[in-house]
Amino acid sequence: MTKRTAGGAKPRITLTAADHEKLSVLANAAANTVPDMAAELAEELDRAHVLSKGKHAADVVCMGCEVEFRDDMTGRVQKVTLVYPNEADIAKGRISVLTPIGTALIGLPVGQSIDWTTRTGDSKRLTVLQVQEPAVEERQPA
Numbered sequence: 001m002t003k004r005t006a007g008g009a010k011p012r013i014t015l016t017a018a019d020h021e022k023l024s025v026l027a028n029a030a031a032n033t034v035p036d037m038a039a040e041l042a043e044e045l046d047r048a049h050v051l052s053k054g055k056h057a058a059d060v061v062c063m064g065c066e067v068e069f070r071d072d073m074t075g076r077v078q079k080v081t082l083v084y085p086n087e088a089d090i091a092k093g094r095i096s097v098l099t100p101i102g103t104a105l106i107g108l109p110v111g112q113s114i115d116w117t118t119r120t121g122d123s124k125r126l127t128v129l130q131v132q133e134p135a136v137e138e139r140q141p142a
Contacts, residue, residue, distance in 0.1 A: 011114055013044065013107025017053040019063045020045060023097065023106070026084065030098055037098045041106075048107050056133070059110040063097065064134030067105055072113060072125040082106065101126070 015023070024045055030038035051057060061067050061082060068079045080093045082105055088096035095102050104116035104126065113127040 010047065011108065011112050013048045014051060014057045014060050014109065015045070015048045015107050016051050016056050016062055019106075020048060020050045022063070022084075026098070030085075034098060037100070037103065040100070040103050041098060044103055044106060057109070058133070059131050061105045061108045061128060061131055062133070063106075066132040066134075067128060068130040069105065069126045069128050072127055077129065080105075 023041060027038045027042040027045060063082055063084065066079060066081050068077060070077050080095045082097055082102055083094045085096040085098050088094050097103060097106055100116055100118055104114050108114060108128045110128050110131055113125055115123060115125050117123055
């Protein structure tokens with residue numbers, strides 16, 4: 001079932017323990033440099049269902065995975081890889097989790113939609129179509 005953010009409810013998200021831990025550190029570290037995005041990421045982390053250490057849910061957006069999603073406003077389908085800020089390269093389709101769309105994608109299962117707001121204040125809606133998991137070594141904590 002899809003819940004709309006306009007009504008205040010967001011869809012359920014799931015994170016690995018490793019992703020939750022690393023993203024919590026990132027959100028805290030980014031609080032002074034990009035406070036709005038850090039707060040948004042922290043909100044997502046607070047509401048996430050965190051899996052037991054070593055567990056990973058199939059077909060759920062996690063760090064390092066390739067995600068195919070549809071912009072429900074335009075119908076445009078995109079494929080991106082969700083990465084940490086220092087690995088981001090928009091030309092290579094590597095988007096940071098500390099962007100509005102990256103924060104919207106993290107933890108969403110295939111088939112789930114979410115409303116999100118761009119940096120310019122525009123409301124958008126996306127639906128996750130496919131998730132390709134990262135190689136096992138990319139999921140391990142550093």
